[in-house]
Amino acid sequence: MDRLEAGAAVEIARQKSGVSWPDLADLLCRSLVWTTSALLGQQPLTLEQAQLVGDKLGLDAEVVDALTLPPVRGARAVDTSEPVVYRLQEMVQVYGPALQRLIAEEFGDGIMSAIDFELEFERKQDPKGDRVVLTLNGKFLPYRVW
Amino acid sequence: MDRLEAGAAVEIARQKSGVSWPDLADLLCRSLVWTTSALLGQQPLTLEQAQLVGDKLGLDAEVVDALTLPPVRGARAVDTSEPVVYRLQEMVQVYGPALQRLIAEEFGDGIMSAIDFELEFERKQDPKGDRVVLTLNGKFLPYRVW
Amino acid sequence: MDRLEAGAAVEIARQKSGVSWPDLADLLCRSLVWTTSALLGQQPLTLEQAQLVGDKLGLDAEVVDALTLPPVRGARAVDTSEPVVYRLQEMVQVYGPALQRLIAEEFGDGIMSAIDFELEFERKQDPKGDRVVLTLNGKFLPYRVW
Amino acid sequence: MDRLEAGAAVEIARQKSGVSWPDLADLLCRSLVWTTSALLGQQPLTLEQAQLVGDKLGLDAEVVDALTLPPVRGARAVDTSEPVVYRLQEMVQVYGPALQRLIAEEFGDGIMSAIDFELEFERKQDPKGDRVVLTLNGKFLPYRVW
Amino acid sequence: MDRLEAGAAVEIARQKSGVSWPDLADLLCRSLVWTTSALLGQQPLTLEQAQLVGDKLGLDAEVVDALTLPPVRGARAVDTSEPVVYRLQEMVQVYGPALQRLIAEEFGDGIMSAIDFELEFERKQDPKGDRVVLTLNGKFLPYRVW
Amino acid sequence: MDRLEAGAAVEIARQKSGVSWPDLADLLCRSLVWTTSALLGQQPLTLEQAQLVGDKLGLDAEVVDALTLPPVRGARAVDTSEPVVYRLQEMVQVYGPALQRLIAEEFGDGIMSAIDFELEFERKQDPKGDRVVLTLNGKFLPYRVW
Amino acid sequence: MDRLEAGAAVEIARQKSGVSWPDLADLLCRSLVWTTSALLGQQPLTLEQAQLVGDKLGLDAEVVDALTLPPVRGARAVDTSEPVVYRLQEMVQVYGPALQRLIAEEFGDGIMSAIDFELEFERKQDPKGDRVVLTLNGKFLPYRVW
Amino acid sequence: MDRLEAGAAVEIARQKSGVSWPDLADLLCRSLVWTTSALLGQQPLTLEQAQLVGDKLGLDAEVVDALTLPPVRGARAVDTSEPVVYRLQEMVQVYGPALQRLIAEEFGDGIMSAIDFELEFERKQDPKGDRVVLTLNGKFLPYRVW
Amino acid sequence: MDRLEAGAAVEIARQKSGVSWPDLADLLCRSLVWTTSALLGQQPLTLEQAQLVGDKLGLDAEVVDALTLPPVRGARAVDTSEPVVYRLQEMVQVYGPALQRLIAEEFGDGIMSAIDFELEFERKQDPKGDRVVLTLNGKFLPYRVW
Amino acid sequence: MDRLEAGAAVEIARQKSGVSWPDLADLLCRSLVWTTSALLGQQPLTLEQAQLVGDKLGLDAEVVDALTLPPVRGARAVDTSEPVVYRLQEMVQVYGPALQRLIAEEFGDGIMSAIDFELEFERKQDPKGDRVVLTLNGKFLPYRVW
Known part of the structure; x- marks a missing residue:
């Protein structure tokens, strides 16, 4: 097993x-x-x-x-074509370029860590239909220059 | 152009x-x-x-x-192997299965929309190194049964 | 199992x-x-x-x-090269661009949902050979602007 | 050109x-x-x-x-990862197996043609949000046995 | 099984x-x-x-x-890299463009069916080495205009 | 050029x-x-x-x-997803295994050549709809044993 | 088995x-x-x-x-990323274009058969390190013109 | 250029x-x-x-x-589906496993170099049809153990 | 097993x-x-x-x-999308071009062997967080000219 | 440009x-x-x-x-099939599993950073043939538990 x-x-x-x-x-x-x-x-x-x-x-x-x-x-570990997961995949595709530029402008040359990283899952009540709220929180890591 | x-x-x-x-x-x-x-x-x-x-x-x-x-x-529109974008891709890979189950348990059979969707970008001060905080907010859409 | x-x-x-x-x-x-x-x-x-x-x-x-x-x-869940399924796949390939533009013109920026979605299967008699009629019915979802 | x-x-x-x-x-x-x-x-x-x-x-x-x-x-001719087109792609993935069996049961061994084929696009008013209705109409073609 | x-x-x-x-x-x-x-x-x-x-x-x-x-x-159902099958695959690659144009010129806009289709296998004696003769016989299907 | x-x-x-x-x-x-x-x-x-x-x-x-x-x-040289060419591709997929075995039984261990090869294109009149007839004629080449 | x-x-x-x-x-x-x-x-x-x-x-x-x-x-039958096999793969990649032209110049339009083909494996003593010598011997097959 | x-x-x-x-x-x-x-x-x-x-x-x-x-x-640098090159590719596929084992038995754990490597091209007269003879000569490199 | x-x-x-x-x-x-x-x-x-x-x-x-x-x-043998291994993969992607040029300039036309190769793994104490140090040591192999 | x-x-x-x-x-x-x-x-x-x-x-x-x-x-940015780069790729393939386990044993659950990362290139004299020495130095980043 x-x-x-x-x-x-x-x-x-x-x-x-x-x-x-x-x-x-x-x-x-x-x-x-x-x-x-x-x-x-x-x-x-x-x-x-x-x-x-x-x-x-x-x-x-x-x-x-x-x-x-x-x-x-x-x-x-995951089938990215599964419909729930695919919407996250599409979010990376559609918003990836913007996030890449915004991190560069705000923090400088580096990345948002996927290791020193937290992810919170919440349900938000909404009269037009409740919403899923995911909060991704990752440390900024600057590229080392040497 | x-x-x-x-x-x-x-x-x-x-x-x-x-x-x-x-x-x-x-x-x-x-x-x-x-x-x-x-x-x-x-x-x-x-x-x-x-x-x-x-x-x-x-x-x-x-x-x-x-x-x-x-x-x-x-x-x-995006090169998912670009290092900043790839960390988001890895987040989908590592946390996708958990999110898929949590949405199913909390909301029932359906998805988090990538269309009726907002994404907020914030910098969070942290003495150990500032953090990137992304808030993904998507409407829950139930699968139709007919 | x-x-x-x-x-x-x-x-x-x-x-x-x-x-x-x-x-x-x-x-x-x-x-x-x-x-x-x-x-x-x-x-x-x-x-x-x-x-x-x-x-x-x-x-x-x-x-x-x-x-x-x-x-x-x-x-x-499906082998898209199976001949029956492949014809649907080819329909997406040949008519996808037209449907994408028609939805944009008629409804505005958004998609036809595959979740709030119904699909009806019918046989239609025809002297030249009976026909398969599929009716796809999905809610229009506008892209959120925020 | x-x-x-x-x-x-x-x-x-x-x-x-x-x-x-x-x-x-x-x-x-x-x-x-x-x-x-x-x-x-x-x-x-x-x-x-x-x-x-x-x-x-x-x-x-x-x-x-x-x-x-x-x-x-x-x-x-088409980028199947474009969000509008992808929902059609997902429909093929999720409903393809069912359609394959239903055609076999109702019509026998064969396919729904993508050549002798019509596709109608309609907007259907709905108080909960208008809907896109696509009608796919293809001739059944039986596999030849010889 | x-x-x-x-x-x-x-x-x-x-x-x-x-x-x-x-x-x-x-x-x-x-x-x-x-x-x-x-x-x-x-x-x-x-x-x-x-x-x-x-x-x-x-x-x-x-x-x-x-x-x-x-x-x-x-x-x-088939490994197209198997040497016998690959030669057929290469035939599609090398002669596909010509067959596509010849069908268009002779029959008009449409395809040769792979469903209303027969395939005959024969051995043809030849003093320089016997030959495999395959006869592919498929109905022409015109694209529907509506 | x-x-x-x-x-x-x-x-x-x-x-x-x-x-x-x-x-x-x-x-x-x-x-x-x-x-x-x-x-x-x-x-x-x-x-x-x-x-x-x-x-x-x-x-x-x-x-x-x-x-x-x-x-x-x-x-x-060719886009095998083009509908006319794809039907040939599907023929290889569906009939490839049978042809592989029939060549082995009738001729022994070897292939049908795609080089010492002829391909004839004909239109065959048929009251139910004219047919495309392709005759593939390739030399049998036995595997060398040494 | x-x-x-x-x-x-x-x-x-x-x-x-x-x-x-x-x-x-x-x-x-x-x-x-x-x-x-x-x-x-x-x-x-x-x-x-x-x-x-x-x-x-x-x-x-x-x-x-x-x-x-x-x-x-x-x-x-083979994992081409296995290191021994990969070196042969790289040889095809690096020397394939040259061999394609040399066969065309010396023999005319055609191929070196992989069916009417022999392969000999030898160890060649060398003071700087013994060498693997592979001799590939395949019949030239001219493309048929008809 | x-x-x-x-x-x-x-x-x-x-x-x-x-x-x-x-x-x-x-x-x-x-x-x-x-x-x-x-x-x-x-x-x-x-x-x-x-x-x-x-x-x-x-x-x-x-x-x-x-x-x-x-x-x-x-x-x-090369299109491995080009027919001349593909026959070499198929040789790697069909004979790769045997060569991998023969090198291991004769030389021990290691590879045949594609860098310290020579390739000779020859035409060999043959009454049944001339032959292409390629001689691949690469230094054996043992895996280092440390 | x-x-x-x-x-x-x-x-x-x-x-x-x-x-x-x-x-x-x-x-x-x-x-x-x-x-x-x-x-x-x-x-x-x-x-x-x-x-x-x-x-x-x-x-x-x-x-x-x-x-x-x-x-x-x-x-x-390895899943290159596993997060630890992927960082090595990304290193190849980001620094591969530079290493390729530096080897060419310093050593001439050739490669760093992955066979006559040693790899050392060390932990290096660092007050800002300990570091992984990998030392890759491979013999330079010049391309043979003949 | x-x-x-x-x-x-x-x-x-x-x-x-x-x-x-x-x-x-x-x-x-x-x-x-x-x-x-x-x-x-x-x-x-x-x-x-x-x-x-x-x-x-x-x-x-x-x-x-x-x-x-x-x-x-x-x-x-890089063609990983280029021979110099490919040897690094093969190193990841052959030694990736070992490095993944050694990092886990020595440091705990986490990765070697490719961002807070240095890479040194050196030539090491060796009578049997000079060697390329690459020193990869990356900060260990522990997975966050929350």
Whole structure:
């Protein structure tokens, strides 16, 4: 059983047991996005964290072990043509050039880190239809000149 | 002269004249991200908007005309391997699965729109190094069942 | 057993039992296209819906469970080089530019939604050979300006 | 000047002159979708048709000549990542499997033609937001057995 | 067991039993190319046809059942870099432009159908080395103008 | 001017002058398919052949010179997604496996040559709609064993 | 067990038993390259040849049977990014244009066959480091003109 | 003018002047393959070498200058789908696995260099049709262990 | 069990037993990078080396055997979109052109070998955050002129 | 003139004038690799820096201006199949997995930065053939947990 299969097992157990992602975030004392990402396989988990989740969801020992394998963060972790993910992909395509220039003007030559990075997920009530609000927060890293 | 070439011409004129992206946003009474995206070629501009920018930056009539061409929003608008853009791409790859599940749990079967969508760019002061904060705000759209 | 395998199991059971797709649509009180798409794996099903279909077709409990997994809507759900699907693909290629301009002229800057979307399938009698008629009905979504 | 460049010239002249796509369809006594598709370069035009359009829009002789070149219907005619076109692409991805099975059940082994094919574009009023309605009408072609 | 695996099973049984492809074509009262294509998985077979072949070759019931699954005609059915198939691929590449123009001149705007299509395979004796002769026979389909 | 541009110039001159592809084949005393293929750029032409065609069509000296450049037979010579060419591509996909096995059974281990190869194009009258008949004739080449 | 798996089984048995590739070539009375290529899966083997090798290496009957399956010569037979193979790939890239012109000048319009083809592998002693010498010997095949 | 365009200019001048590739190899006192490869753009030339060739072929100063630019050895230097080059590509595909194993057995862990490498081109008379013989001679380089 | 699966087994056993990569390098008397690379599957191991590691980590005989299979060095050995590996990939992209010119100027026409190559991994203390230092050391190989 | 064309102009002027890359590094008081990378187009230059280089090499004002355009760091900046660059690419492929694990063991969950990054190029004398030594020095960045 690899890390992504462990993530699938978590999801099935979670749906059957009625435990929500926020419940699991509380259990691990981590944010909602980090916790979900970790349990699906994109962040590392300690044996203690895996055990806590395993007890809560009634997971097999094999799944708990697999949750402690190294995270899977390459392209095979996600199908970018899945409709929800594709809209994010399209956002990169449509707004990427503007963000690239704005960072250069405001901060200078460098990037917004995807490592020293936080991502918050919120629901915003709106009478015309509720909205998904994602806040991406990454450290600016200047290119080194030597 | 196509729309992307007009965007390049804006950028060169802007750098030479010392007009900032926020100056241009003020001129058009639009947000910073929308304005930058529009002038680079990813949003439509009216002839009045193009003329305002043309006067401010001293653009040739040919550039002003080209700014009113339809927007270019396909994959050729951006090189996703450019380092700044790639970090956003990696964010989609690493956090896409978590966001897909969180939207499904919180909102039900549907997507976060990339059309009824706003994107805010901010600099956040931080003693360990300032941070780039992007706020993505898209309407939730439920899949229709019929 | 994943969602696509459950779809394959439905199809085999359906062929053996002589139950048609319209029979299944009637059973679920949904349209023909939505029902077929859902049972093949591209729309979500509740446990009740899955159970109804399972009873009708005599499916194993494992298949019924798998029918309640999240839908699979990414590129791996379909082989676009399959001849029937390819003709739709070619339609997008040949008529895509015209549709893009017509939507822009008639509705303004925006898209036809693939989420708030219905698709109807009909057979139209014709003495020169019957015809397949597909009606695509999607909400216009204007690009947000902010 | 190739056929796609002639299509771009038509579009610019059309916008400047305020002639709509329906006006051009009336001029050629053809449907709206066929006319738009033809003038953008995906259908053949006779010299008479090209001349009619040229007179209406005040096109150069070079553009009129180029409009009579063979149509361009391959993949380079369209950028499938353009947001409007991509939603059609996603429709093929999400509903392709269902359509493939429904055609097989209703008509037998064969395809829906993309050649003996009509496409109608309509705006449908809706209080929750107007809708784009596309009607695809293609002859069923059975696979030959020999 | 899927349709392609059934095709592989037919081929092994055929080689062991010494039954030739023409023998099987005679059994099914179909042409040589259609029969071979159908048994490898690219054309549909009725249960009666599958049973006839199963009796002749001593196939397991599982293989006979799998032969009645829908045909597999997408890109995964063939490796176009296989040397025999590649020469056909190269023929399309080298002679495709000429055939496209010749069809346009002789028949008008349209295509040669790959659905209402027959393919004959023959060996032609030649003192300098025998030759493979393939006759492709497809209905001309004119593009619809509406 | 490269070889493909010379081919485009031939085609335009041919359409304007009303000279057909068979006329040009007669002029060069070659078959219809070879002649068309050569003038579009996929076969070599001698200076004498290029001059004959140049005189007939009134081509510039530059075009005549370019017609004697080496042939262009790689993938860039053709867009395999063009609808006429794609049907040939689909034929390779659907019938490639059958042809590969039939050649192996009838001739032994080897290929049908795409070099020692002829291709004939014919129109076949048919009351249900005329048909395109292509005859591919290639020498069998056995794999060498050493 | 498919043909490539049979090749892997041969290699493991060969390494354990200490039988070299030249030993196997002697056993089959074939050249070293042909024998290695055949046992890895790229050339056909008769049952007698497979049996001879099976006896020598102590292969299971299943492996011997699989060695008689049709050869696998498509792109999946080799990973061209493997460092040894890649150097050959780079040779094609760097010297391909020169070889294409030299064949055209010396032999006329045609190709060097990869079917009526032999390949010899030799070690050449050299005080500065021994060298690998590959001799590729293929029949020239002229393009047919008709 | 870049290096590949200079190569094209050499070839045209060479054909018009009747100077053969062996003549040019003699002029530069280099082998036939190296000389052809260098003049087409894949090897570096000194100004003296470029001048010698320029005098012989009557090249413009601009071409002579461009011949001294750095060599172009990446993938864009060659179209591997060109039929002559493709046969070499297919040789890599079909014989690559065997060569990889034979080098490992005979020399140990390492590669055949494509840099310390020579390639000889010869015509071999044969009553059944002359043959192209290519001799590839590359230094064996052992992987370093540290 | 193939070579990459053996590498995965080593890693799991190593984590459970608390044996570090430097411990294993000491055991094999090889450098840290070579040892890690070899145990993950990219370098060959003798039976003695595999046995030493197997004893230390308590590996099954099957894993020890699999560790002696040929190394896997092609593209499938690594996912270049994994974030750690991607930064190296980006370094090649951003600094590749400069390194190509600097090698040409300093050494002449040739390459830095990836075969006669060593790679050292070090941690460098730094008050602003420790640094990873990689030293790549490859023999210069001049292109042969002949 | 874009940034990459300016880089090509620098290189030609540099070769003609006999100015070396180290000379230019001294002129800009920057390291050799950074300077070369910047002048080829992968790092930003101030107008002062561009002017200094322009004076030294006698560049046109247009080139000097173009040197101040934003850097080009995406995939189009380099052809990874160029033989010198490819060896670095192969290094990533062969040693990427080992480096990924070693960083994780030594530093914890994170990456080696390609932004806060230095690269040193050196020639190391060696009696068996001089060596290229590249020292890559990047800050370790830990993944943020929140």
